Amino acid sequence: MSEFKFKPFAEMTEADYAEIGFMSGLEIHQQLRTEKKLFCRCPAGCYSREYDAEILRHMRPTLSELGEYDGTALMEFKTKKEIIYQINRETVCTYEMDDTPPFFMDEEALDIALSIALLYNCNMVDELHIARKQYLDGSIPTGFQRTTIVGVNGHIPYKGRDIRIVQLGLEEDACREVSDVGHRRTYLTDRLGMPLIETVTAPDMRTPHEVAEVAQLCRRLVRSTGRVRTGIGAARMDTNVSVRGGTRVEIKGVPRIPRLPLLTYHEAMRQWNLLRLRDELGHRGIKPETFKAEFADVTALLKETGYTPLRDALARGFIINAVVLRGFGGLLDWQTQTNTRFAQEVSDRVRVVACLTTLPNIVNSDTTVEALTTSEWQRICDALRATKDDTVVVVWGDAADAKTGAQEIIIRAKEATIGVPSETRQALRDGTNGFERILPGPDRMYPDTDLPPKRVMRERLTALKLKLPKPIWEREAAYRELKVPEDCIKPLAMSRFAPLFERAVKEWKAEPVAAAVALIQYPKRLRGKGLDVGRLDGSALENVMRAFGEGKLLREALWPALEFISRKGTFDAGKWPPRAAVGEVTRAIKDGVKKLDGMKLHNPVRKGHVVMGMVMARLRGRAAGAVVAPKVEAALREKA
Numbered sequence: 102m103s104e105f106k107f108k109p110f111a112e113m114t115e116a117d118y119a120e121i122g123f124m125s126g127l128e129i130h131q132q133l134r135t136e137k138k139l140f141c142r143c144p145a146g147c148y149s150r151e152y153d154a155e156i157l158r159h160m161r162p163t164l165s166e167l168g169e170y171d172g173t174a175l176m177e178f179k180t181k182k183e184i185i186y187q188i189n190r191e192t193v194c195t196y197e198m199d200d201t202p203p204f205f206m207d208e209e210a211l212d213i214a215l216s217i218a219l220l221y222n223c224n225m226v227d228e229l230h231i232a233r234k235q236y237l238d239g240s241i242p243t244g245f246q247r248t249t250i251v252g253v254n255g256h257i258p259y260k261g262r263d264i265r266i267v268q269l270g271l272e273e274d275a276c277r278e279v280s281d282v283g284h285r286r287t288y289l290t291d292r293l294g295m296p297l298i299e300t301v302t303a304p305d306m307r308t309p310h311e312v313a314e315v316a317q318l319c320r321r322l323v324r325s326t327g328r329v330r331t332g333i334g335a336a337r338m339d340t341n342v343s344v345r346g347g348t349r350v351e352i353k354g355v356p357r358i359p360r361l362p363l364l365t366y367h368e369a370m371r372q373w374n375l376l377r378l379r380d381e382l383g384h385r386g387i388k389p390e391t392f393k394a395e396f397a398d399v400t401a402l403l404k405e406t407g408y409t410p411l412r413d414a415l416a417r418g419f420i421i422n423a424v425v426l427r428g429f430g431g432l433l434d435w436q437t438q439t440n441t442r443f444a445q446e447v448s449d450r451v452r453v454v455a456c457l458t459t460l461p462n463i464v465n466s467d468t469t470v471e472a473l474t475t476s477e478w479q480r481i482c483d484a485l486r487a488t489k490d491d492t493v494v495v496v497w498g499d500a501a502d503a504k505t506g507a508q509e510i511i512i513r514a515k516e517a518t519i520g521v522p523s524e525t526r527q528a529l530r531d532g533t534n535g536f537e538r539i540l541p542g543p544d545r546m547y548p549d550t551d552l553p554p555k556r557v558m559r560e561r562l563t564a565l566k567l568k569l570p571k572p573i574w575e576r577e578a579a580y581r582e583l584k585v586p587e588d589c590i591k592p593l594a595m596s597r598f599a600p601l602f603e604r605a606v607k608e609w610k611a612e613p614v615a616a617a618v619a620l621i622q623y624p625k626r627l628r629g630k631g632l633d634v635g636r637l638d639g640s641a642l643e644n645v646m647r648a649f650g651e652g653k654l655l656r657e658a659l660w661p662a663l664e665f666i667s668r669k670g671t672f673d674a675g676k677w678p679p680r681a682a683v684g685e686v687t688r689a690i691k692d693g694v695k696k697l698d699g700m701k702l703h704n705p706v707r708k709g710h711v712v713m714g715m716v717m718a719r720l721r722g723r724a725a726g727a728v729v730a731p732k733v734e735a736a737l738r739e740k741a
């Protein structure tokens with residue numbers, strides 16, 4: 102491998118990412134805005150922390166049809182978790198709890214998923230096959246998620262090339278985690294079973310910034326349908342990253358797009374540094390076949406220790422194990438990510454697999470952190486016959502956890518001789534990532550025997566195609582032609598108002614700039630005033646746009662009209678106050694000029710603006726600014 106050394110995030114160039122062979126793809130989960138859940142008739146999108154009952158479950162691995170245990174299943178079993186489900190009778194029925202078979206798929210959800218797959222230019226499947234995807238962390242009580250592939254092999258244009266869409270699936274959402282402490286994990290079940298789509302891109306992104314840009318593009322594309330949920334938790338992303346010689350590693354649960362660049366940068370850095378670590382081990386003659394490590398109980402040697410975490414452990418009757426990693430001297434301190442050392446990878450594993458969640462959960466002889474005394478380390482090293490070429494890692498817990506912990510330290514250290522382990526990782530707040538779980542095997546999908554295949558009729562697709570929004574990139578180009586202000590173009594292209602805007606301009610000849618500003622900027626301002634912009638929908642807003650297009654409403658009336666709708670929910674152009682008569686305008690100007698006398702102006706040149714503001718506010722959209730302005734100027738000139 103090349104000698105490339107990672108630079109700080111801001112200094113990395115496209116050429117640097119090419120040098121390390123950066124590749125990244127996205128898996129985007131987006132909730133759909135439906136009334137019901139996907140496979141039962143419970144309501145979707147009703148969240149509450151209230152619950153009427155709790156159910157306790159234990160996870161147990163079973164042999165697959167091939168007679169093998171799944172790696173993830175075994176890991177979850179090693180953790181010996183108790184899972185608690187909190188259940189609210191309003192949002193969950195016996196289906197979600199695995200007591201009754203599924204109902205037929207929600208047709209509304211399927212329509213939305215098909216439409217989005219069409220937008221992604223996918224090849225559509227003609228028969229939907231429902232599969233079960235294994236979920237062993239307890240977030241789905243049945244241990245699997247029902248999922249179906251709706252389209253494959255799509256593509257979207259990006260920077261003059263295509264980003265490939267591998268597949269688009271329709272599936273059920275999982276539970277919301279409430280807490281995960283020690284051996285007990287608690288979930289809320291209201292979100293369970295809600296429909297969402299999973300969009301999987303090929304690893305076609307070449308820099309961390311591209312990952313974020315493509316995520317943004319996908320987000321805007323699905324939002325342009327107006328039929329997906331928005332807000333916290335409605336869209337969640339996983340991203341996979343690999344570098345040349347590395348392993349495809351998935352980072353789960355990225356909550357926001359702006360966090361993608363730093364996260365994917367750090368994963369690339371971690372993999373690169375783990376590969377360098379492997380090479381360093383190789384130089385020392387440590388390969389998978391020559392790797393040596395063992396552990397021993399050193400509780401008796403540390404009875405008098407002054408190190409607080411160990412004193413607490415001893416007080417609780419815990420066991421202290423020490424692991425010797427032969428030839429690893431200094432390597433627990435090897436940098437993996439910004440401010441993160443290899444010791445963190447080991448600690449993460451111990452935390453997740455042995456459930457030793459109180460930190461620190463290990464201490465190692467390479468560390469510069471003050472922990473054990475020199476003589477304590479010496480006693481441990483003597484017991485394990487460790488030399489200065491070796492590293493010693495200490496772990497503590499009850500007898501079972503301390504043993505699992507020691508074994509896991511050995512497993513993780515041995516993986517360092519191979520390179521980058523297959524695992525899923527979680528996004529951390531500081532832009533780095535931490536271990537989540539061992540990567541599930543490829544055999545985690547199997548057919549669902551409860552539901553028959555479902556045909557997707559050609560007529561259905563044809564009908565959906567007719568209602569499909571124009572792709573956002575086409576809309577954006579068209580809006581630019583119409584001279585829509587730059588800051589309105591992107592939001593308008595993905596807005597639920599886009600079809601109305603297009604109709605207003607085309608059918609009713611509305612002036613595009615004013616119409617775009619009214620549909621994009623005014624709702625924001627109205628929300629800022631605490632008004633209900635949810636009312637800006639349907640016929641009322643359509644009436645405003647039509648009246649504006651047909652010349653019955655001035656551009657200046659758009660703001661008061663939208664404000665009226667967000668207060669009253671309706672709009673009738675016939676009942677809207679008529680344009681101000683000439684006399685009324687003249688009176689308003691005269692009063693405005695008079696008021697000016699009582700005011701102290703810092704800038705006398707602004708007189709015109711001040712009077713204009715007063716007049717327009719008084720006439721509330723019933724006079725055109727272009728008509729009023731010269732009259733104000735004239736009145737001021739006359740006075741002077």
Ligand SMILES: [Zn+2]
Pocket residue numbers: 138141142143192193194195196197294
């Ligand atoms: Zn239900």
